[in-house]
Each structure stands twice: as C-alpha cells, then as structure tokens.
Amino acid sequence: MPEMTYREALKQGLREEMQRDERVFLMGEDIGLNWGGAFKVTKGLAEEFGVERVRDTPISENTIVGAAVGAAITGLRPVAEIMFGDLITLAMDQVCNQAAKMHYMFGGQRSVPMVIRTVFGGGKNIASHHSQSLEAWFMHTPGLKIAVPAFAYDVKGLIKTAIRDPNPVMFFEHKLVYDKKEEVPEEEYLIPFGEAKIRREGADVTVWGTFIMVHKSLEVAEELAKEGISVEVIDPRTLAPLDKKTLIESVKKTGRLVVVSEETKTGAVTAEIAAMVQEEAFDWLDAPVKRVNAPDTPVPFSPPLENFFIPDKERIARAIREIV
Amino acid sequence: MNADKKTLVDLYKRTLKVRLFEEKVWDLFGQNLIPGTLHLYLGQEAVAAGVTAALKKTDWIQSTHRGHGHVVAKGANMNAAMAELLGKKTGSCKGKGGSMHITQFDVGVLGATGVVASGIPIAVGAALSAKMRKANEVVACFFGDGASNNGTFGESLNMAAIWKLPVIFIVENNLYAMGTPIKLTCPSQDIAARAEGYCIPSTVVDGNNALEVYEATVKAVERARKGEGPSLIECKTYRMRGHSRFDPAKYRPPEEVEFWMSKDAVEIIKKIAIENGALTEKETEKIRNKLQKEVDKAADFAIKSDYPAPEEALEDVFAEVN
Numbered sequence: 318m319p320e321m322t323y324r325e326a327l328k329q330g331l332r333e334e335m336q337r338d339e340r341v342f343l344m345g346e347d348i349g350l351n352w353g354g355a356f357k358v359t360k361g362l363a364e365e366f367g368v369e370r371v372r373d374t375p376i377s378e379n380t381i382v383g384a385a386v387g388a389a390i391t392g393l394r395p396v397a398e399i400m401f402g403d404l405i406t407l408a409m410d411q412v413c414n415q416a417a418k419m420h421y422m423f424g425g426q427r428s429v430p431m432v433i434r435t436v437f438g439g440g441k442n443i444a445s446h447h448s449q450s451l452e453a454w455f456m457h458t459p460g461l462k463i464a465v466p467a468f469a470y471d472v473k474g475l476i477k478t479a480i481r482d483p484n485p486v487m488f489f490e491h492k493l494v495y496d497k498k499e500e501v502p503e504e505e506y507l508i509p510f511g512e513a514k515i516r517r518e519g520a521d522v523t524v525w526g527t528f529i530m531v532h533k534s535l536e537v538a539e540e541l542a543k544e545g546i547s548v549e550v551i552d553p554r555t556l557a558p559l560d561k562k563t564l565i566e567s568v569k570k571t572g573r574l575v576v577v578s579e580e581t582k583t584g585a586v587t588a589e590i591a592a593m594v595q596e597e598a599f600d601w602l603d604a605p606v607k608r609v610n611a612p613d614t615p616v617p618f619s620p621p622l623e624n625f626f627i628p629d630k631e632r633i634a635r636a637i638r639e640i641v
Numbered sequence: 642m643n644a645d646k647k648t649l650v651d652l653y654k655r656t657l658k659v660r661l662f663e664e665k666v667w668d669l670f671g672q673n674l675i676p677g678t679l680h681l682y683l684g685q686e687a688v689a690a691g692v693t694a695a696l697k698k699t700d701w702i703q704s705t706h707r708g709h710g711h712v713v714a715k716g717a718n719m720n721a722a723m724a725e726l727l728g729k730k731t732g733s734c735k736g737k738g739g740s741m742h743i744t745q746f747d748v749g750v751l752g753a754t755g756v757v758a759s760g761i762p763i764a765v766g767a768a769l770s771a772k773m774r775k776a777n778e779v780v781a782c783f784f785g786d787g788a789s790n791n792g793t794f795g796e797s798l799n800m801a802a803i804w805k806l807p808v809i810f811i812v813e814n815n816l817y818a819m820g821t822p823i824k825l826t827c828p829s830q831d832i833a834a835r836a837e838g839y840c841i842p843s844t845v846v847d848g849n850n851a852l853e854v855y856e857a858t859v860k861a862v863e864r865a866r867k868g869e870g871p872s873l874i875e876c877k878t879y880r881m882r883g884h885s886r887f888d889p890a891k892y893r894p895p896e897e898v899e900f901w902m903s904k905d906a907v908e909i910i911k912k913i914a915i916e917n918g919a920l921t922e923k924e925t926e927k928i929r930n931k932l933q934k935e936v937d938k939a940a941d942f943a944i945k946s947d948y949p950a951p952e953e954a955l956e957d958v959f960a961e962v963n
C-alpha cells in the first residue's frame with residue numbers, strides 16, 4: 318500500500334468520484350489551472366477534467382454556495398470549495414437557510430446532494446480571519462451532515478461517501494493535517510458516516526477529540542502509557558451523524574472523559590459532547606468530564622500568542638491527570 | 642405584436658387564474674383559515690403570467706416570499722398549493738413550508754424563499770446545471786426591487802454573465818420594499834440600469850401588461866436558448882394590498898395608489914385579447930367561471946384536508962441514503 322499525504326488522498330478521492338460520475342464537478346476560488354486551490358488539494362484536476370468541471374469562480378462565497386444548491390437540486394453533484402473556513406460567514410444564508418432546510422421545508426420534494434469543502438484551524442500564524450474552528454455553528458444546524466477527517470485514509474473514504482450522499486455535507490479539513498502521511502489503498506473504499514474510530518485502546522480514561530487534537534492526544538497517550546495511565550483515543554470522523562454509541566461504550570468502560578478541540582470553549586462541539594455523555598452515561602462517570610479548548614478569544618497572530626491559544630499536549634496531559 | 646391569438650388567451654387565463662387564486666386566499670385568510678402571514682401577489686399577476694407563458698414546462702422558475710402567483714402561473718396543482726397555505730398534510734410541502742415556501746418542484750419551481758434575494762444564486766446554479774447537462778432549459782428568476790439591493794444580486798448577475806448562463810432575471814419593481822420606497826434605496830429609479838455594468842442586456846416593461854412582459858421574456862428566452870447568456874427584465878408594477886398580513890399600506894400616496902389601481906392587470910390583458918379578436922366578452926366570462934370553480938374546489942379540498950400529525954415535524958430533515 319502506498320504512503321500518501323492527506324492532501325493526495327483527498328485529491329484521489331475527488332478524482333475517483335469525478336471519473337465515476339460525470340455529474341460531479343468542483344467549483345471555488347482559485348481551484349483551477351493557475352493555482353490548484355489555496356492548499357493545492359485540486360492541483361492538476363483542472364488539467365485532467367477540464368475547466369468546466371474544475372471551475373474557478375469569482376470571489377462570491379454566497380453565490381458559490383447558492384449556485385451549488387441550484388445545481389444540486391437540478392441533477393448535478395457539486396463540490397463547492399470555500400478557500401478558508403472563516404469565509405463561510407459570507408455564505409451562511411445559503412448553507413444554513415437554503416441547503417440545510419430545503420429538503421425539510423419543501424416536504425421532501427427534493428434533496429440537495431452537495432458537498433462544501435473548507436478548512437479550519439490555526440497554527441500558521443495567519444491570525445483572526447484565517448484560523449478559526451467553527452464546526453459547532455454547523456452542528457447546530459439541522460439538515461447538514463458534517464465530516465471532520467483527521468487522517469489520510471479517512472479523508473479519501475469520507476469524501477467519496479460525502480459526494481454520494483443525497484444531503485448537503487460540510488466537509489471540514491484542517492490546515493495542519495494536509496501534509497500528514499499514511500498508507501492509503503489505491504483501490505476504492507468508502508467510509509460510512511456516523512462511525513467513529515478508536516485510534517488507541519485504553520482502560521483508564523477516554524479522550525474524544527477532533528482534527529489535529531486527535532494527533533496530539535495520541536502522542537499524549539503514548540507518553541502517559543509510560544506512567545501507567547492507559548488512554549483510549551476516539552476520533553469521531555463525522556459530527557453529523559454522530560457516533561454516540563462508540564463513545565458511550567468507551568466511557569462506560571473507562572469511567573472518565575476528556576474532550577479536546579481547537580474550538581473556543583463556550584458553545585463548542587465538545588460542550589455538546591460533554592452534555593450528551595452526562596445525559597446518557599452519568600452513572601458510569603467517576604469524575605467530571607474535562608474540556609480542553611482554546612480560550613474564548615479571536616485567534617491571535619503572534620507566535621507566542623497563537624501557541625498559547627491552541628491547546629497543546631501539556632494541557633491535554635494535565636486534564637487527563639486531573640481526573641485519573 | 643408577435644403574440645398569436647392562442648397566446649393571448651393563455652395570457653388572459655394565467656393572469657386571471659392568479660387573480661382568482663389570490664382573491665380566494667385573501668378570503669380564507671379573513672376567515673382565519675390561514676396561519677401566519679402572507680404576501681399577496683394581487684396587482685402583480687401580469688408579471689408571473691407573462692413570464693411563465695414564455696417558458697416550457699421543462700423550464701424553471703425561482704420564486705420569492707411573494708410566491709403564490711409564480712407557482713400558480715407555472716402550472717402548479719392548485720389543490721396542493723392551497724392546502725399548503727392552510728398548513729395541511731396534503732399541501733405540496735406537507736405543511737412544512739406554508740406561504741413563504743410554497744413550491745412545486747415537478748412543475749419547475751426551484752423554490753420559494755423567505756430570505757429576500759436568496760433565490761438569485763440558486764437560479765444561477767440551476768442555469769449552470771442546465772448548461773452543463775446540455776439540457777437547453779431556461780431559468781426565470783423572480784425577485785423584487787428590494788432584493789436588488791442585496792449582495793447576491795451583484796454576485797449572481799456577474800457569475801451568470803461570465804459563464805453566459807441561460808437565466809433571465811425578472812425584477813418585479815413594485816416601488817416598495819415593505820414600507821421603504823425605491824426613491825430612498827436606488828440612485829437610478831430603474832433597477833435595469835444596473836445590468837449594464839455586468840454586460841447584461843436589459844429592458845423595462847409595464848409589469849401590469851402581461852403581453853409586454855411576455856414579449857420581453859420571449860426575446861430573453863431565445864437569447865438564453867441560443868447560449869448567448871442572461872438578460873434582465875424590469876417589470877414596473879404595484880401591490881394592490883399591503884406588504885403582508887396586517888399592513889394597510891398607509892405610507893403610499895393616494896394619487897399613486899389610484900394611478901396603479903386603474904391599471905388592473907386582468908382588465909388590461911382582457912382588453913387586448915378582445916381587441917385582437919382572440920376572445921369575446923362572453924368567452925372571457927366563461928373562462929372566469931371555469932377558473933373560479935377550480936379555485937373554489939382547491940379551497941374546498943384544502944379546508945377538508947387533515948392537518949399533519951404533530952410527530953411528522955420530525956420527518957424529512959434528511960433525505961434517505963440509499
């Protein structure tokens with residue numbers, strides 16, 4: 318099996334779906350010939366499939382998403398790219414009022430099979446308008462599915478599932494995982510939505526996290542193992558649908574939970590997870606659920622400030638130690 | 642005039658059908674049978690009639706918050722349309738949409754939307770889809786003078802123009818956005834003037850004259866089908882009633898109201914049809930009686946239909962994955 322970066326695996330998934338289904342097309346700012354996407358995910362695809370199907374757009378986020386909606390309800394399978402997750406704010410009406418609600422408010426007359434790809438996360442010192450993690454806004458919007466792949470293997474299988482889903486899918490990536498490598502099969506495979514992955518089994522505490530925090534948690538687990546603390550690490554892979562079962566079973570086994578994400582703490586996805594677990598597994602908890610998040614501030618620019626903002630391994634380890 | 646007699650009859654029928662539908666809606670509303678609010682299309686019937694008469698069944702329209710007229714003119718099942726307004730299970734959206742989302746996809750309605758100007762990008766996307774599918778379908782996108790001040794208007798005109806998409810922007814300029822007159826919100830009083838900056842040909846027509854609207858739309862449809870790109874048609878028109886449920890529209894000067902009330906869309910197209918020998922006075926009455934019966938039947942159907950069961954609120958959030 319070849320090793321591949323997350324970026325390559327994602328591109329391979331897009332390529333396979335475009336080869337398989339001629340209704341699939343990509344649209345977004347600078348995704349085509351001259352640039353290949355701000356993070357180079359689509360580089361080469363315009364050459365391969367033509368500029369009609371790998372379509373550069375004007376800087377018009379609301380209309381990019383709206384046009385994807387219009388194309389989706391009339392028989393195509395658009396994959397719209399928003400260059401940075403922060404800029405989805407300009408398209409919130411089309412995402413949350415149109416794409417998410419159409420199937421419901423029109424009584425199931427039409428589904429909206431589309432994917433919106435965008436990228437979250439800090440760590441690149443590009444400050445408040447290019448670094449946020451806004452997953453919670455969309456988890457709070459009924460009608461959207463949400464994928465949060467953190468590994469190369471997952472990103473390929475999940476993008477293919479996303480494209481085939483009849484519903485609008487928010488496909489969130491993270492800037493710091495594009496270069497991470499993993500063995501990725503060359504043949505086709507799909508990863509179903511709503512199935513979390515236990516990345517490391519453990520007995521003393523469950524850590525549930527997203528994106529780069531999964532990678533950091535795994536490193537922490539490795540280090541704590543030397544001290545005799547056995548950490549189980551769960552990567553949800555999709556937030557909607559959410560695999561509650563895997564998490565609840567894990568908590569019933571370990572009796573302890575730490576939730577970790579790069580989101581600002583208040584109202585984060587992790588807050589929802591903590592609430593859900595205390596509702597469904599309160600009797601099994603031996604300690605309060607611990608949350609590790611960014612502080613409730615915009616993402617700062619200067620390296621010492623940003624490093625302070627983004628949860629690091631030490632904070633994750635400290636939270637674990639506090640409850641085991 | 643390039644409309645034949647058959648077309649004049651069609652225009653009369655569509656205009657009148659929308660009028661009778663809306664009058665019935667107003668009536669049911671008065672009886673407290675319609676929950677929530679409504680934005681009546683009374684006064685603007687000629688726009689929907691003229692545009693849809695120039696389209697094929699396989700063409701699309703994008704509607705707005707003032708959408709009943711668009712949907713009915715496009716050929717919607719009136720029973721399902723009326724039932725939707727009453728919040729019934731038999732409504733086209735199973736009672737989940739109501740007035741502001743009245744939609745019948747199978748007759749070519751992409752959607753009706755409660756967010757002003759949000760339909761414009763969707764129409765552009767449907768036109769992109771038509772072009773990419775090589776389907777030769779055209780999309781007519783309705784929106785108001787108020788909507789043309791939203792960012793999606795500029796984004797969408799631009800995108801449609803650079804990609805030469807088969808979309809026709811239909812501005813229903815009824816001179817007001819709720820209570821705000823266009824005088825306060827648009828530097829040129831013609832929205833159509835804005836199209837030039839996007840290299841989109843535009844025209845201004847009397848929106849109370851279904852024939853004028855039709856003829857302008859026919860030209861735009863031809864252009865779209867030939868792959869020459871979008872057009873914009875500004876239809877000057879006027880609401881016969883207030884903006885929504887309880888708006889008495891006191892902010893409109895009496896002379897202005899009087900002027901527009903004298904330009905009744907149904908009377909105008911009826912006169913044209915009779916003058917051109919397409920219909921006799923008697924035939925117009927026969928058509929009216931027939932349409933009235935259809936509308937009455939729709940109302941009856943809607944009233945007799947059941948409400949959805951409360952738990953149905955939980956259905957339809959997602960389409961099933963197969």
Ligand SMILES: Cc1ncc(C[n+]2csc(CCOP(=O)(O)OP(=O)(O)O)c2C)c(N)n1
Pocket residue numbers: 680706707755756757758784785786787788789815817818819884
């Ligand atoms: C984005 C947005 N802003 C405000 C409103 C409230 N609103 C509903 S209709 C309307 C006026 C719309 O005017 P226009 O586009 O001219 O359409 P008309 O009502 O005259 O048909 C407003 C402000 C809304 N629904 N959506």
Ligand SMILES: [Mg+2]
Pocket residue numbers: 785786787813814815816817818819
């Ligand atoms: Mg108006």
